Amino acid sequence: MIGEAPRARHWLRAALAVSGVPSAALLLLMAAGELPWGAGLAALVATLLAGAAVARVWLGALGGLARQIRAAAAGDGVPDLQVPPLLPSVQAVADGVTRLARSLAERNAQVDLLRRADAAIIEVLPDPLLVLSAARVPLRANRAAREMLGPPPAGPAPADAAALLRHPALAEALDKALAAGTPATADVLLPVPVARDVAAHIIPMDPPLADGGRVIVLLSDRTRERAIERMRADFVANASHELRTPLASLIGFIETLRGPAADDPAAQQRFLGIMAEQSDRMRRLIDDLLGLSRIEMAEHQAPAGRADVAAVAQAEADAMAPLLAMRKAKLLAEITDATAAPADADQVAQVIRNLLDNAIRHGRERGQIRLAVGPGAAPDGRRGVTIAVTDDGPGIPREHIPRLTERFYRVDKGRARSAGGTGLGLAIVKHIVNRHRGTLAIESEEGTGTTFRVWLPGG
Ligand SMILES: Nc1ncnc2c1ncn2[C@@H]1O[C@H](COP(=O)(O)OP(=O)(O)O)[C@@H](O)[C@H]1O
Ligand SMILES: [Mg+2]
Structure with missing residues (x-):
């Protein structure tokens, strides 16, 4: 801005520049x-006035031009510069400036568009991403990062970003990436609020991003993957252990039959009986393992047929007679016509078999078991079939219920094993129900009994 006094001085100087030479003449x-003095003085006054007027118009036009150029430079739009007609050269400059400002505004709009596109892309990326300044201060966090690390308490940094950035492994990788200018990776274990395994890719940006971002930290949550890896390893260990126990007992009895019991027919009969039981346990375990892996392999492929659940349930209830007799238990079947579709009848039969088997084995001796089958709606209102198996056994403590469908998970290991199960029954049920896009609910009250409720789509 030009002040009042300098402006007056400018004006005077310009006025003198215009009218100085003719006035001197x-x-x-x-x-x-x-x-003659009279005419001369009149001409002099006229010349000075004309000089002042021209200076004023000139300075006014140029001042306006300067103001509008400043506004255009500040990004306040394209100026429309109009200059008094008696100054064509200033008008040419004004037109040039207008063109320049217009192309500048277009360029700015384009840069703005690109910047917004880049922000939008980062925002919707499915992987959590943080943009850091050179001082490692988070400048931006996309939606996935905010979901992973919690909403920002203030500013752009999610709540747990600070803890993440302070992690020694990540800090070291940041140092390395910034020093070398090449990407680096770090595996970070975040203990709070829930333990998470996070893999971080650190990508230095040179030149920096539009917002000054110097580093991109791309995160991927490996918690599930690691849990699955652990589960797989546990499964192999468990399965081997389950098979080794009966096998060890068979080997032991074979040695005894060859040695100490070689001449004892009564002991031989007893041992052979136990051996038959143990081999049967191994057979059941292998059957269940193979069955489970077959079901798992087909889990993502929906079944195609229809299942007459009433007929299947009746057949399974009838087949439970020997087991019921062994446990001196009673089965009450309340079966109404119901069809599950799309469904695999053999798998629906297996669900009912496993649930009845559990109710009889883990329920009360001389207990009463109820099997209820009929049309029913899912919690979300979809039409289908419900299968409910209720026993009046000891029930299941609440803390065990969420884990019952894990392979080899048993509430009371010793008792469940001596009850004759493989520990895979409910895992098989869960996978079959998942494959049918159904639901499984377990309600239990200690000392009163348990209900397993399965819903399958159909009509
Ligand atoms: N009706 C039930 N009452 C009490 N506990 C049960 C019942 N059904 C299942 N359970 C518990 O769930 C565990 C897992 O069941 P399952 O997967 O069928 O294995 P298994 O019957 O071979 O032991 C059982 O070991 C038992 O502890
Ligand atoms: Mg079972």
Whole structure:
């Protein structure tokens, strides 16, 4: 901005520049007597006034031009510069400036568009991403990062970002990436609020991003993957252990039959009985393991047929007679016509078999078991079939219920094993129900009994 006093000085100087030479000429002419004083003075005043007027118009036009150029430079739109018609050269400059400002505004709009596109892409990326400044201060966090690390308490940094960035492994990888200018990776274990395994990719940006971002930290949550890896390893260990126990007992009895019991027919009969039981346990275990892996392999492929659940349930209830007799238990079947579709009848039969088997084995001796089958709606209102198996056994403590469908998970290991199960029954049920897009609910009250409720789609 130009102040009042300098502006007056500018104006005076310009006025003198315009009218100085003709005024001096007039004065000279008057002094030489070539011009009468009266006319000379009048011409002098007119010249000075004209100079002042031209200076004013000039300065006004240029001042306006300067103001509008400043506004255009500040990004306040394209100026429409109009200059008084008697100054064509200033108008040419004004037109040039207008063109320049217009192309500048277009360029700015384009840069703005690109910047917004880049922010939008980062925002919707499915992987959590943080943009850091050179000082490692988070500048931006996309939606996935905010979901992973919690909403920002203030500013752009999610709540747990600080803890993440302070992690020694990540800090070291940041140092390395920034020093070398090449990407680095770090595996970070975040203990709070829930333990998470996070893999971080650190990518230095050179040149920096539009918002000054120097580093991109791309995160991927490996918690599930690691849990699955652990589960797989546990499964192999468990399965081997389950098979080794009966196998060890068979080997032991074979040795005894060859040695100490070689001449004891009564002991031989007893041992052979136990051996038959143990081999049967191994057979059941292998059957269940193979069955489970077959079901798992087909889990993502929906079944195609229809299952007459009433008929299947009746057949399974009838087949439970020997087991019921062994446990001196009673089965009450309340079966109404119901069809599950799309469904695999053999798998629906297996669900009912496993649930009845559990109710009889883990329920009360001389207990009463109820099997209820009929049309029913899912909690979300979809039409289908419900299968409910209720026993009046000891029930299941609440803390065990969420884990019952894990392979080899048993509430009371010793008792469950001696009850004759493989520990895979409910895992098989869960996978079959998942494959049918159904639901499984377990309600239990200690000392009163347990209900397993399965819903399958159909009509
Ligand atoms: N009706 C039930 N009452 C009490 N506990 C049960 C019942 N059904 C299942 N359970 C518990 O769930 C565990 C897992 O069941 P399952 O997967 O069928 O294995 P298994 O019957 O071979 O032991 C059982 O070991 C038992 O502890
Ligand atoms: Mg079972």
